[in-house]
Amino acid sequence: MATSVSIRDLSLSFGAVTVLKDLNLDIHDGEFLVLLGSSGCGKSTLLNCIAGLLEPTEGQIYIKDRNVTWEEPKDRGIGMVFQSYALYPQMTVEKNLSFGLQVAKMPKPDIDKRVARASEILQIGPLLKRKPAELSGGQRQRVAIGRALVRDVDVFLFDEPLSNLDAKLRSELRVEIKRLHQQLKNTMIYVTHDQIEALTLADRIAIMKSGVIQQLDDPIVIYNRPRNLFVAGFIGSPSMNFLRGEINEVNGQPVFSTHGVNFSLAGYQTSEPLKAGRKVVLGARPEHIAIDSDVMGGEAHEAVVDIEEPMGADNLLWLKHAGHLMSVRIGGARRYAPGSKVRMAFDMSMASLFDAETEDRI
Amino acid sequence: MANSSTLNTTAAGIDAVSDRVGSGPSGRKPRKVISQRNIILYGLLGVAALYYLVPLYVMIVTSLKGMPEIRMGNIFSPPLEITFEPWAKAWASACTGLNCDGLSRGFWNSVRILVPSVVVSIAVASVSGYALANWRFKGSDVFFSILIVGAFIPYQVMIYPIVILLRELGIYGTLTGLVIVHTIFGMPILTLLFRNYFTSLPEELFKAARIDGAGFWQIFLRIMLPMSLPIFVVAMILQVTGIWNDFLFGVVFTRPDSYPMTVQLNNIVNSVQGVKEYNVNMAATLLTGAVPLIVYFVSGRLFVRGIAAGAVKG
Numbered sequence: 001m002a003t004s005v006s007i008r009d010l011s012l013s014f015g016a017v018t019v020l021k022d023l024n025l026d027i028h029d030g031e032f033l034v035l036l037g038s039s040g041c042g043k044s045t046l047l048n049c050i051a052g053l054l055e056p057t058e059g060q061i062y063i064k065d066r067n068v069t070w071e072e073p074k075d076r077g078i079g080m081v082f083q084s085y086a087l088y089p090q091m092t093v094e095k096n097l098s099f100g101l102q103v104a105k106m107p108k109p110d111i112d113k114r115v116a117r118a119s120e121i122l123q124i125g126p127l128l129k130r131k132p133a134e135l136s137g138g139q140r141q142r143v144a145i146g147r148a149l150v151r152d153v154d155v156f157l158f159d160e161p162l163s164n165l166d167a168k169l170r171s172e173l174r175v176e177i178k179r180l181h182q183q184l185k186n187t188m189i190y191v192t193h194d195q196i197e198a199l200t201l202a203d204r205i206a207i208m209k210s211g212v213i214q215q216l217d218d219p220i221v222i223y224n225r226p227r228n229l230f231v232a233g234f235i236g237s238p239s240m241n242f243l244r245g246e247i248n249e250v251n252g253q254p255v256f257s258t259h260g261v262n263f264s265l266a267g268y269q270t271s272e273p274l275k276a277g278r279k280v281v282l283g284a285r286p287e288h289i290a291i292d293s294d295v296m297g298g299e300a301h302e303a304v305v306d307i308e309e310p311m312g313a314d315n316l317l318w319l320k321h322a323g324h325l326m327s328v329r330i331g332g333a334r335r336y337a338p339g340s341k342v343r344m345a346f347d348m349s350m351a352s353l354f355d356a357e358t359e360d361r362i
Numbered sequence: 363m364a365n366s367s368t369l370n371t372t373a374a375g376i377d378a379v380s381d382r383v384g385s386g387p388s389g390r391k392p393r394k395v396i397s398q399r400n401i402i403l404y405g406l407l408g409v410a411a412l413y414y415l416v417p418l419y420v421m422i423v424t425s426l427k428g429m430p431e432i433r434m435g436n437i438f439s440p441p442l443e444i445t446f447e448p449w450a451k452a453w454a455s456a457c458t459g460l461n462c463d464g465l466s467r468g469f470w471n472s473v474r475i476l477v478p479s480v481v482v483s484i485a486v487a488s489v490s491g492y493a494l495a496n497w498r499f500k501g502s503d504v505f506f507s508i509l510i511v512g513a514f515i516p517y518q519v520m521i522y523p524i525v526i527l528l529r530e531l532g533i534y535g536t537l538t539g540l541v542i543v544h545t546i547f548g549m550p551i552l553t554l555l556f557r558n559y560f561t562s563l564p565e566e567l568f569k570a571a572r573i574d575g576a577g578f579w580q581i582f583l584r585i586m587l588p589m590s591l592p593i594f595v596v597a598m599i600l601q602v603t604g605i606w607n608d609f610l611f612g613v614v615f616t617r618p619d620s621y622p623m624t625v626q627l628n629n630i631v632n633s634v635q636g637v638k639e640y641n642v643n644m645a646a647t648l649l650t651g652a653v654p655l656i657v658y659f660v661s662g663r664l665f666v667r668g669i670a671a672g673a674v675k676g
Contacts, residue, residue, distance in 0.1 A: 053569050074575030086566035090588040099584075100574030147570070 002029040004187040010059035020211045030185045034198040037208035079148025083160040085140040087132040094128040118149040138169045158190040229359035241326040243282045259322040267348040279356035286329035288350040291342045300343040305336045425644035448641035458629040468626030479544035480601045491556025513550035535617045559593040595664040603654040
């Protein structure tokens, strides 16, 4: 696949503070890439560097195989959508859309054509004569997307575009952005701290922490096979259960031991040998722990229900077992009273083992 | 069965409402108009208002009296016979030094000083404030600090050097020289004002405009300016009142025939020869104070909005 945006050895520091560190990233043509991370991890900074609003200290940025490191934002073939919409308050929607084209001295008939096309795609035709103050949040964000759309750019940059909207609008506009991407097939780079947005929208997710990309992969791979403890803990809600312990051998088979209890590691896929004595962390998502009737043969352990959190479609149980508190997701119809005893087992084929020292996946 | 139960509920509801009205507080709590708090509040406000309004009243009344009436000594009594002669004299024929054409000369001098000083200082300061807020350059913080320190140096220290500077430039004693002095001295506070205002505008707006391809001047003129009317009004009021009320620079940097209004007023009121014409003095003072007063009345609302604009996000 052709590369649309390529970032090579990018570093950025403000004085003594290093925000981005030797960052490399290749984004394919037409790909929807999500930069995910908590606040202050450098994801917005990286986006601003791609846009040309921040100068990197070192490294290069290529867009469509052209080195744009020193180019002005307008010459990079990018459009950007901001969290606060950033619509020009004194201009009508139409003026907002056409401002960039006017600045570029495009002839009036062409501008009108572009504005008409964008407003048709985003269904903002009836709003063209209004001022931003007269629009709702969702409409404003649609206009902001339109402003990137009219400029007919190669790459769309989204900087947390849905964070200012309420939950219902957010999920609506999320679907619209996905549809827009399927329709336009542009490269899109999308910054967010919301993992649901990341998982639903992305072709690939890049999870960042303190200026370094921790894992760059398919959303499903990131969810099921996180590369390190940070990624495992960051993705998933309610978050993954972590059990500290070590690897032992029982009858020649590797087991995970914690607080004197052994869990068989049969079914766990890894290329590394599971050496006895190694200190590890076992990670299991709430839906990858089986209880009672879900337990498929093999060993099962007894646990006590501590708290039950019914959430409609799902029911979240907090189980106490050998000094650990674990969350288990079961169907909403299955109810357990606090204090009741259940049999539980890990689905080892879906679990993750991390080295306790390096925190990397084994 | 279902019907009767609904009826029962409704009846119970009505009962509950009438219970609430009959017994116990409901809705907004009634407040006494004459309370201790209100008496103190409005009493203090009234005293403060009197404190400022009485002198104004005395001035207006006195300026409308003839000299014989003034000599009777009842400064609070309204004029028995209203005369506008003192006003006419103060404006057109009061003598200051050799000139006997009243305050009108000083008024036009002040206007000729005021207009260019206000326009130039605001134009320069708004652009520098915008540059300092949005186009940070190397050393911009140092530059800004130096500018702010400038606001704290007493004017008196700089008068003599500036006299020499203007003399060497050949514009000492001219209105041009005074305009330049006013423009420069307005710079620190105005730049600070504009910088802080532009910093308070959302940064993403500026970024969006850059992505749209607008440059330094396009962003300033087409994006920033239309959003900054309140702060321009604040700057205008500060400069108009400051420059109009200035006495020190006016008396130092101009010659008698180009004295601004304040200097001329001083010369009329403080003349030691002849009879003290209190009515003319009062009229002259009111005339001189009229310009800042009118500016306040016309743009007061915008002034408050501009001052508040920094604190509240729109």
